[in-house]
Amino acid sequence: MWLIPGKPPRSFFCLVALFIGCFIPVLAQEKIKGAEQSRKVSSIVKDKQNTSVNAKILALFELAQTSPQALEAQLEKLNDNLALYNSAESYLLLLVKAKLLLASGKIDSAFSVLESAKKLTTDLPEHVLNQPKFLQYHLLMADSYAVKKQFDLAFAEKKEYLKRYEAYSDKKNADTVSMLNKKYETDRKLKENELINNQNILKQFQIRDAENQKNAQQKNFILLIVTTLVFFVLSLRQFKVRRVLQKMAQTDSLTKLLNRKALFAQGQLQTSKAVEEQSEFSAIVLDIDFFKRINDDYSHDIADKVLQQVAKLGNETMRSRDIFARIGGEEFAAILPEANLDEAKAIAERLREKIFEYNFSHLGIECPVSASFGVASLHQVIPQFELLLHAADKAMSVAKKKGCNQVVSFSPHQQM
Numbered sequence: 001m002w003l004i005p006g007k008p009p010r011s012f013f014c015l016v017a018l019f020i021g022c023f024i025p026v027l028a029q030e031k032i033k034g035a036e037q038s039r040k041v042s043s044i045v046k047d048k049q050n051t052s053v054n055a056k057i058l059a060l061f062e063l064a065q066t067s068p069q070a071l072e073a074q075l076e077k078l079n080d081n082l083a084l085y086n087s088a089e090s091y092l093l094l095l096v097k098a099k100l101l102l103a104s105g106k107i108d109s110a111f112s113v114l115e116s117a118k119k120l121t122t123d124l125p126e127h128v129l130n131q132p133k134f135l136q137y138h139l140l141m142a143d144s145y146a147v148k149k150q151f152d153l154a155f156a157e158k159k160e161y162l163k164r165y166e167a168y169s170d171k172k173n174a175d176t177v178s179m180l181n182k183k184y185e186t187d188r189k190l191k192e193n194e195l196i197n198n199q200n201i202l203k204q205f206q207i208r209d210a211e212n213q214k215n216a217q218q219k220n221f222i223l224l225i226v227t228t229l230v231f232f233v234l235s236l237r238q239f240k241v242r243r244v245l246q247k248m249a250q251t252d253s254l255t256k257l258l259n260r261k262a263l264f265a266q267g268q269l270q271t272s273k274a275v276e277e278q279s280e281f282s283a284i285v286l287d288i289d290f291f292k293r294i295n296d297d298y299s300h301d302i303a304d305k306v307l308q309q310v311a312k313l314g315n316e317t318m319r320s321r322d323i324f325a326r327i328g329g330e331e332f333a334a335i336l337p338e339a340n341l342d343e344a345k346a347i348a349e350r351l352r353e354k355i356f357e358y359n360f361s362h363l364g365i366e367c368p369v370s371a372s373f374g375v376a377s378l379h380q381v382i383p384q385f386e387l388l389l390h391a392a393d394k395a396m397s398v399a400k401k402k403g404c405n406q407v408v409s410f411s412p413h414q415q416m
């Protein structure tokens with residue numbers, strides 16, 4: 001034995017180890033069970049304050065009406081230990097039991113059960129006790145008193161039932177009204193919010209629409225300006241082109257002088273003016289002498305340059321109001337407003353001299369170039385430009401016939 005002082009035997013340590021190995025897990029499990037139980041109890045205590053009622057217990061009330069036998073069986077199934085249920089459930093269970101007892105004529109037992117139920121009312125709030133199922137207590141009490149012929153007490157219980165039921169109904173109605181009011185308020189606010197949201201969306205659309213309209217107006221305005229500018233530029237160009245074309249139609253391309261058509265237009269205008277104002281108006285026709293020979297001897301190009309030079313000399317010699325034009329191959333004409341026959345003849349003479357004295361040697365033409373001139377005045381003919389020019393042409397023919405390079409005035413005895 002190890003009681004003897006000294007080292008304990010090895011078997012002792014084995015026993016201790018066995019004890020620890022077997023009992024410690026058992027002890028631990030017991031501790032866990034204890035904790036679970038205390039947790040259960042605390043949850044039951046908690047449930048006691050809870051007034052929610054299990055649906056199974058509520059269903060017992062329906063069963064009491066329809067099948068008392070089935071109710072009895074159900075009650076047996078349910079655990080009789082009231083500690084498992086909260087106060088509300090226990091109260092209702094007791095009412096169902098009392099109902100069953102009353103139905104089977106066990107009035108005293110029913111009273112006793114109802115007494116137990118009454119004790120629970122201290123745990124239950126008034127609004128729970130006023131609920132129809134809980135109010136069954138008073139009806140059961142009234143029925144019990146009635147069986148015992150204690151009608152005053154039965155009446156008092158019925159009265160209490162009605163009073164509480166009325167209170168319950170009033171509260172329920174008030175709750176319903178309050179709930180409906182709240183719902184109405186909530187719905188109204190939701191609708192208001194929806195309306196505000198819709199208004200905001202509408203405003204955003206309106207703003208966007210206004211911006212789009214503004215942009216479209218700006219675009220249209222820019223388009224209008226661009227179109228106007230393009231139209232203006234095109235019109236200007238067309239106007240210039242038309243002027244160029246008009247000028248081209250009136251101009252002799254070689255000499256840049258007015259052509260025959262343009263001279264006739266101007267001549268008719270000036271004739272009318274002179275007739276109207278009864279002023280002097282004369283015309284000169286000149287034809288370069290032996291021009292065919294120049295063409296033949298010096299080439300067509302050289303002959304063209306001679307034409308250009310004669311045009312230049314003619315232009316230089318005319319007064320600012322006179323018009324010098326090319327009316328045919330080597331034939332030119334001038335219209336001289338406010339010039340009488342002598343003045344016209346003097347201008348023609350000056351030009352004849354200039355042409356004859358001009359040195360064409362730079363074109364290879366060594367001999368002088370000459371021209372024959374015919375001059376006529378408006379008062380010598382019927383006042384029409386065609387007739388005036390024809391008279392000057394006649395006079396020019398006479399100058400040719402007389403030997404060229406001279407100026408001849410029209411005289412009425414010359415054949416028209």
Ligand SMILES: Nc1nc2c(ncn2[C@@H]2O[C@H](COP(=O)(O)OP(=O)(O)OP(=O)(O)O)[C@@H](O)[C@H]2O)c(=O)[nH]1
Binds near residue numbers: 288295300303
């Ligand atoms: N280089 C050139 N020659 C032209 C032009 N127009 C006409 N001619 C020529 O001018 C010449 C005119 O000849 P004619 O009508 O016989 O006249 P002319 O030779 O001057 O004789 P007269 O008038 O009698 O002095 C022709 O040879 C035409 O070909 C032109 O624009 N350029």
